[in-house]
Amino acid sequence: MSRKLGGAVGMLGVLLLSAQAGANEVVMQFRTQEDPASPADPAVCAAAPFEVNVKLGGSVYVPEHNPKDGKVVDGGGRRVGSATACVQVTDSAFPAGQQLNVYMRYNLPEGRFTARGTCTLVSNDVPAAGLVLAGCAMRLVDVPTGFVGGSVSSTSVFNPRKLPGYATGSYYTLYAYRDGRQRDASKVTKAQEAEATARARE
Template sequence: MARMLPAVLVLGLSATAMAGERVYQFRTKEDASAADPSGCQAAPFEVNVRLPAIIFMREARGGGGRTGTGRERQEGVALACARITDWTFAEGSTADFYVRFELPEGHFTALGKCTMVSNAVPRPGVVFTSCALRLTQFPASYVGGFVTSASVFNPRSLPGYNTGSFWTLRVFEPDPHSPGMKEED
């Protein structure tokens, strides 16, 4: 697999964001030395693909929803573990996915499915994938959340293409208005 260096972008929330919500956006790039692939033993399925990656954060600059152009800085590591059953990566096929992010705020683990979007753009063998995963482990200050991705997978190690993702991680703090939660004065 091609080696990658990830980039992470952390954005502040707009005034329309939900109370008690924190959003992290970052980019990962595969790097075989980033994380111990034996961590995939914690996945609840038989793993046949292990993708250690470095996480980088980038300063938020500019507008229009574009990734910042500021400096990148390494902010952690990730380990993705997958069970791929359709090695043609047909559009619409899915793969089981388990991922662990080690960020400065803590460890986040997620589980779910990734869906193949394309296996021929910009050339045959480069796979576009989208993941939607439920958080199963997260720091104690949160009650749950989810993570989504726009990912490129280069299983053939084609020159010029890296395996990596842009991730959006959304976590939620306890709702003080929920039953059983006391509102502070």
């Protein structure tokens, strides 16, 4: 394993397995980006409790931060999972303040997490006309064994006009509660790393 890959696996373990806020609380931070090689799962959108008219598929990456100021210095070059976003768009002008119903599925090394909530549009002209910025807040409605629920939030960019130089994607924070069985980053095993690699290929 190269030093760079080893560091990435180590960071993945810290971000995805450490109980940062308490013994049964887990914080996961990751980035998604629309990816033709990872299309939306139609079965996920079929389960959404509203009419879906936009389906997005993407890959999941773990970004690296500068510990001195928190800036992202690397968006994450190694794919660690996939995601499906199911959206109900009611106004294609995407006016600021509009709320969109969203239903999400994240296939992560820890398992499959499904969330439901809304995205509030912040702007549709920064830094270019037609580029949509939004903030999303969702409740976890389906979680892997060992979890009892939680929430997901994001800062998101949507590029419906396919403007050059901009990608559709989000930076997420997933906050989940375990069912009482304490785990920590030191328990990351070779088997878990292999499982993470397998999920990244989904």
